[in-house]
Amino acid sequence: MIRKQLAAVVLAALASTAMAQEAPYKVAEGNKVDAKTLNGWKVWRQAACERCHGANQEGMVGPSLIEGLKKYTKEEFIGIVVDGSHADRGMPPHPFLKGEKIDSLFSYLKGRSDGKIAPGKVNPME
Template identity: 55%
Template sequence: MKLRITVAVLLGLGAAALSAAQNVVKTPLYTVQDGTKVDAETMKGFRTWRAAACDRCHGANQEGMVGPSLVNSLKTLTKEEFIKTVRDGRLDKGMQSFGNSEQVMNNINQLYAYLKGRSDGAITQAKVSEIPSQ
């Protein structure tokens, strides 16, 4: 009898947790207008891209040069994989580590959002400007 009650309670708790998770409103990763205007946080990502000179290897349009196309890579790379790659580098492939760069690591979520927007096609060109405040 105790086993049935325990199972029923656990199933009930699981269903409640699933229901609560489905009701959570997700904040969009980035906001884009007209393909070239982005929210302030995504703009920080663009500025981080420029400051870290990522274009030297990945190209000015993130379409690859010596390093791979990030437009393509971000279609399959998870956020966790992206952060690990930026933080730790991939020395065997020529990717340096940015784990000691405060600029990059303090803005890693914003950098991911900017590059994901490029990869998703929502941001239509590499150079962006900030959406004007209302």
């Protein structure tokens, strides 16, 4: 009886973890994305993030976001972008990137980091 209860708890925890890790983006054919993710690409372009992180998010003066989003949680990412990190010699704060803007930017960059979204321009899903 205890084994069955333990197994049920473990399965519930695994299911919960899988749901929590659901991708924040939707992509088809490598460059067709949902509206939220498309907005994230637009935020990327408007904020001119490529000046430091490279056109394909692989790093230049600033670090690779492809690798960074493999290790940072969404909350850590938001903190780094909004509040800055080592602003005197690194990432300046971007307090204007809040709410929907930062959420959609995370979706786009997470899709790039996961290898699901191809580099370059993205288009809306049909």
